[in-house]
Amino acid sequence: xxxKEQEITWDLAGLFPNITDxxxxxxxxxxxxxxxxxxxxxxxxxxxxxxEDLLSCLREVEAFNVAVGxxxxxxxxxxxxxxxxxxxxxxxxxxxxxxxxxxxxxxFFSLELGALLKAKPELVNxxxxxxxxxxxxxxxxxVAHQLSEVEEQLIIEKDQFGVDAWQELQSKWLNTRTxxxxxxxxxxxxNYGQATGLLSHPDRATRESANRAIYSLLGRDGEIFSAxxxxxxxxxxxxxxxxxxxxxxxxxLLNNDTEQEVIDxxxxxxxxxxxxxxRYLKLKAKLMNLPVLANYDLIAPLPxxxxxxxxxxxxQTLITEAYSRFSPEYAEAVEEMFSQRRIDASxxxxxxxxxxCASWYRGKSAxxxxxxxxxxSDVFTLAHELGHATHDYYMSRNQTxxxxxxxxxxxxTASIFGELxxxxxxxxxxxTDAERRAVLCLVLDEAGMTAFQVSARVWFEQALYASIxxxxxxxxxxxxxxxxxxxxxxxxxxxxxxxxxxxxxxMKPHYYxxxxxxxxxxxxxxxxxxxxxxxxYLEEGKAFVPKLVAALSAGNSISPTExxxxxxxxxxxxxxxxxxxxxFERFIADLEKIV
Numbered sequence: 206x207x208x209k210e211q212e213i214t215w216d217l218a219g220l221f222p223n224i225t226d227x228x229x230x231x232x233x234x235x236x237x238x239x240x241x242x243x244x245x246x247x248x249x250x251x252x253x254x255x256x257e258d259l260l261s262c263l264r265e266v267e268a269f270n271v272a273v274g275x276x277x278x279x280x281x282x283x284x285x286x287x288x289x290x291x292x293x294x295x296x297x298x299x300x301x302x303x304x305x306x307x308x309x310x311x312x313f314f315s316l317e318l319g320a321l322l323k324a325k326p327e328l329v330n331x332x333x334x335x336x337x338x339x340x341x342x343x344x345x346x347x348v349a350h351q352l353s354e355v356e357e358q359l360i361i362e363k364d365q366f367g368v369d370a371w372q373e374l375q376s377k378w379l380n381t382r383t384x385x386x387x388x389x390x391x392x393x394x395x396n397y398g399q400a401t402g403l404l405s406h407p408d409r410a411t412r413e414s415a416n417r418a419i420y421s422l423l424g425r426d427g428e429i430f431s432a433x434x435x436x437x438x439x440x441x442x443x444x445x446x447x448x449x450x451x452x453x454x455x456x457x458l459l460n461n462d463t464e465q466e467v468i469d470x471x472x473x474x475x476x477x478x479x480x481x482x483x484r485y486l487k488l489k490a491k492l493m494n495l496p497v498l499a500n501y502d503l504i505a506p507l508p509x510x511x512x513x514x515x516x517x518x519x520x521q522t523l524i525t526e527a528y529s530r531f532s533p534e535y536a537e538a539v540e541e542m543f544s545q546r547r548i549d550a551s552x553x554x555x556x557x558x559x560x561x562c563a564s565w566y567r568g569k570s571a572x573x574x575x576x577x578x579x580x581x582s583d584v585f586t587l588a589h590e591l592g593h594a595t596h597d598y599y600m601s602r603n604q605t606x607x608x609x610x611x612x613x614x615x616x617x618t619a620s621i622f623g624e625l626x627x628x629x630x631x632x633x634x635x636x637t638d639a640e641r642r643a644v645l646c647l648v649l650d651e652a653g654m655t656a657f658q659v660s661a662r663v664w665f666e667q668a669l670y671a672s673i674x675x676x677x678x679x680x681x682x683x684x685x686x687x688x689x690x691x692x693x694x695x696x697x698x699x700x701x702x703x704x705x706x707x708x709x710x711x712m713k714p715h716y717y718x719x720x721x722x723x724x725x726x727x728x729x730x731x732x733x734x735x736x737x738x739x740x741x742y743l744e745e746g747k748a749f750v751p752k753l754v755a756a757l758s759a760g761n762s763i764s765p766t767e768x769x770x771x772x773x774x775x776x777x778x779x780x781x782x783x784x785x786x787x788x789f790e791r792f793i794a795d796l797e798k799i800v
Contacts, residue, residue: 213517213550213577214286219568220279224292232276233303239269240307243314251317252324256331259321263337266314267606271567273307274606276300278565278572282549285574289555305361312357319348339762340607347459350448360444368440368719371433375717378429384422387414398558405504412501417705424708427681434716435679438669441722453670457723461612461730462764467776468726471733474782475660476694481786482657483699485649485793490699492642492800500702504650510643513581517550520577520584524591527630528623531742532750538598539591542573547594550577550587560586562593562620566606571597581647585624592623596757603758611761613724615768617731618738619757624648625739625788638799645796652789656732657695662725664691665710684710736785737774 221229247262254262277300284297322328322345329341352360384400386393389408403415423430445453458465490498492507515523521543528536542548547570549556560575571594577583596619600609628648635641668687669679677683685707692702692709710716715724742749752772759768769776776782 213548214546215282215549215572215574216546217279217282217572219545220275220282220565224283224296229276229279229296232272233299236269236273236276236303236307239272240310243269244310247317248313249317251314252321254321256328256333259328260333260337263334263607264605270606273304274565275567277304278563282563282572282574285557285561286549287553287555288557309358309361313354315344316351316354316357319344319351323348336605336762337607339764343459343462350450350456350459352448356447364719368437371436372714372717372719375430375433375711376714378426379712382422384415384418386418387411404501405506407506407508407510409502409505412505413499413703416501416703419712420703420705420708423711424705427685427708427711430708430711431679431681431684434669434684434710437717437719438673438679441720442670442673444720454667454723457721457726461614461727462761463612463614463730463766467766468730470777470779471726471730471782472660472663474733474779475657475729478783478786479657479695479697481790481793482653482695483697485653485796486696486699488793488796488800489646489649492646497698498700500700500706503700504654507642507646509639510646511637511639513640513643514579515581515584516579517577520587523584523630524588524623524627527588527626528591528595530630531626532747532754535595535750535754538570538595541570541598542591542594545570547571548573548575548587550575552576552578560590562590562597564597564601564609566601566609569598569601570594581643585627585647585651588623588627589620592618592620595619595623599754599757600760604760604762608760608762612765613727614730614734615761615765617728618735618768619753621731621735622738622753624651625735628792632795641799642796645792649789649792649796652732652736652792655728656789658692659725659728661688661691661695662713662715663723663729664694666716666723666725733782733785734769734774734776736788737781738772740784740787741772741774 221232243265251259251262280293280296280300284293287293322341326345328334329338329345334341351357379397383394383396386395386400386403388403388406388411390410395403397419400415400419403411406412406415441453445456448456450456452465454465454468458468486498486503489507490496490502493502493505494508495502525536525539525543528539549572553576556576557574558576560573563572563574565571573587573590573594575583575586575590577587593616596611596616597609600611628644631644632641635644665688668691669684672679672683672687688710689702689707715721718724738753742753745752749772756768756771759771763771766776774781
């Protein structure tokens with residue numbers, strides 16, 4: 206966004222007028238009262254509920270979460286937009302503590318519901334509970350892994366100063382270090398956010414300097430990171446055994462409502478098709494006049510890439526047109542996000558890095574945060590987040606709250622689809638071959654990183670647990686070896702790596718997330734699934750529109766496998782996953798024509 210543009214901020218008045226409004230404190234007190242009322246009414250009694258009583262209970266849970274959801278969303282959005290303001294810090298901290306207390310207070314609900322379903326599994330098929338059928342099926346699958354209420358509370362308490370603290374250490378290290386980097390011949394001392402912003406700098410020497418500075422410092426403290434990761438992984442092995450999981454990955458599979466065989470087939474398809482990605486990387490090396498790409502060239506712009514700059518209004522016009530070409534009705538969610546001021550796009554001091562889309566169930570909408578600086582990448586990021594908002598738009602209008610918590614493998618469907626809609630529009634509108642190359646390389650860089658580089662992270666995490674099972678000690682060098690071996694399965698000889706890049710794993714927050722293992726494969730799944738989806742759209746044209754709308758409207762009322770079936774896709778067929786590469790290879794072929 207240029208300095209001449211008016212600041213683009215979101216309007217949170219639909220949630221609360223402002224932070225100091227009396228309705229904020231009133232809602233906090235109301236939330237506490239609702240939690241107390243629910244506990245008094247249901248603690249110790251869920252096991253005796255009739256199907257009709259259980260229906261009433263589930264509806265009360267949803268109503269409670271809708272009420273609490275507004276204040277939780279308001280606090281988190283206010284904080285994300287202005288993290289340095291004392292009032293947003295105070296409110297966010299207060300709501301986080303409130304949620305933790307209510308979480309412990311109401312932990313009995315999921316435990317008692319699980320026990321009820323274990324004792325009476327036939328409840329899952331009760332006609333009166335049909336709206337919650339799939340949700341109850343998923344809860345029933347988790348019953349075998351539940352612990353007692355006291356054990357669950359103890360895990361929450363021990364994590365606070367255990368694995369949570371290791372996670373915090375990794376985050377704080379990154380945000381409290383400075384790096385000496387040579388930026389276009391000038392030495393500068395930069396913080397982590399500034400330093401990582403140089404990884405895609407047009408100047409190759411600057412990119413190399415940034416990579417060396419960041420990863421050499423990370424590697425210097427490698428034993429700190431290995432201590433954190435070793436503790437988190439070993440803690441999870443203990444918890445997984447305590448919960449009777451068959452593998453460290455099983456909890457993630459349950460969270461994502463999928464099966465080991467499906468993910469194994471996905472990862473096998475990736476490994477069998479790494480040649481496509483390597484073909485692109487070698488093509489990019491040719492475009493950059495290099496014999497082979499170095500790791501610091503992977504996300505670099507092309508030397509002759511035109512400087513494409515966009516105002517926020519131009520981005521709005523482009524994205525709305527891209528979505529409208531698919532279907533005018535499909536673009537209604539996008540148009541509403543702009544017209545209702547649900548987007549905070551202006552860069553500012555104290556604003557959270559990155560971009561996200563946060564659901565607002567009561568408003569049947571969402572809020573998007575992004576720092577829009579007018580780059581082509583920013584336009585694609587906005588198109589991506591508006592895909593999430595479109596998903597929320599359809600889900601919230603067709604499902605009750607419990608059926609809107611989609612697993613990660615489904616959550617990226619509309620967002621990646623939106624990127625592809627924008628890609629085809631941008632390619633159609635490109636005035637020169639240089640513009641087309643810039644668009645194609647950006648898309649191939651992003652898709653290649655998501656489908657292929659992220660696959661290396663999946664193999665890496667699997668390798669960590671294999672090392673533990675073999676009795677290996679996860680010191681720094683052992684972890685580095687697991688990383689570089691997994692990485693090289695993807696890149697082969699298509700990229701050369703600085704020796705400092707052995708420490709690349711240290712800065713990925715996903716590995717350190719407490720009690721959230723195997724964060725990465727859902728993104729590979731989503732990328733490959735949506736590419737297959739898009740190929741089907743190109744074949745069917747407008748007849749495909751209602752199928753996608755139905756899939757997004759389903760939320761998590763049906764499984765990801767069933768969502769695929771609504772569009773004629775079989776994710777259990779091993780051959781399915783290779784089909785997603787057709788779109789990727791089409792983009793490569795288009796690029797080869799204009800090299």
